[in-house]
Amino acid sequence: MRIRFTKMQGAGNDFVVLDETRQRLDLSAAQYRQLADRHFGVGADQILSVRPAPAPGIDFEYVIHNADGGEVEQCGNGARCFARFVVDKGLAGARRSIKVKTLSGVIEPRLNEDGRITVDMGPPVFELADIPFDAAGLSPHPFGGWQQWHIALGTHAEYALVHIAVLSMGNPHAVQLVDDVDAAPVAKVGPLVENHNRFPKRVNAGFMQVVDRGRIKLRVWERGAGETLACGTGACAAVVAGIRLGKLDHRVDVETRGGLLTIEWAGGAAPVYMTGPAVTVFEGEMELQE
Numbered sequence: 001m002r003i004r005f006t007k008m009q010g011a012g013n014d015f016v017v018l019d020e021t022r023q024r025l026d027l028s029a030a031q032y033r034q035l036a037d038r039h040f041g042v043g044a045d046q047i048l049s050v051r052p053a054p055a056p057g058i059d060f061e062y063v064i065h066n067a068d069g070g071e072v073e074q075c076g077n078g079a080r081c082f083a084r085f086v087v088d089k090g091l092a093g094a095r096r097s098i099k100v101k102t103l104s105g106v107i108e109p110r111l112n113e114d115g116r117i118t119v120d121m122g123p124p125v126f127e128l129a130d131i132p133f134d135a136a137g138l139s140p141h142p143f144g145g146w147q148q149w150h151i152a153l154g155t156h157a158e159y160a161l162v163h164i165a166v167l168s169m170g171n172p173h174a175v176q177l178v179d180d181v182d183a184a185p186v187a188k189v190g191p192l193v194e195n196h197n198r199f200p201k202r203v204n205a206g207f208m209q210v211v212d213r214g215r216i217k218l219r220v221w222e223r224g225a226g227e228t229l230a231c232g233t234g235a236c237a238a239v240v241a242g243i244r245l246g247k248l249d250h251r252v253d254v255e256t257r258g259g260l261l262t263i264e265w266a267g268g269a270a271p272v273y274m275t276g277p278a279v280t281v282f283e284g285e286m287e288l289q290e
């Protein structure tokens, strides 16, 4: 089966984008993995499928698969690339703002005059069962007006206990405060947190260094993709956690290894706004194994 694709990136988080507005491709998990493979495929952290509006009042459906082939609820950097794709391909008419259905709800990306894209990512979710996070037998540790959870990482004596803030941005996140993000043991601790049995759907593990009240440095070990150069929902989750832990103001620049994102959150049930770049890298065709 031969398919056309567009390769895109948002702050270095990279995507294969598939136009399924006219025809469903119905790819298997193995075919998503083949596309994402950096040696035998195109190479990507996620594969994004653009599908027609599923209901009145919605412009498109946005389907996301991680590099491991699993379908997931949300992807922030991908949402900006999705918007850039449908506008550049003329699929959105003259609209600069679109309503997009994802597995976790409707989000609204908007193209700005400066070329960056702002996405209304909806409000963060703190209800433990909805993240989901299994806190049975654990007590929360008060911290800066909110709380952290101390979870044990099994037999790994060096990293026996990590202190995490947990929340969902449509997808699950566990955020740790670190003194020096460049020295953080992301590749060791990331997979242990991702697969921890307290997270029944696994989790994205963020490592946040607070530079000042308006700036953080962030690395994220993503569920189903490993460490990426940036994670949009990870940036939203880190800033929301930092605000609730009393460390950050309401508008924060997030330095990732792939670029800068700006996150704004007024608190409570207000939506989180994420602003950043979205770039088309190249287009191509690829033969997929059946």
Ligand SMILES: N[C@@H](CCC[C@H](N)C(=O)O)C(=O)O
Pocket: 013, 045, 046, 066, 072, 073, 074, 075, 076, 077, 078, 171, 172, 204, 222, 223, 224, 225, 228, 230, 231, 232, 233, 234
């Ligand atoms: N790169 C994304 C997040 C993609 C999904 C994530 N790995 C998950 O499994 O939830 C972003 O920019 O938000």
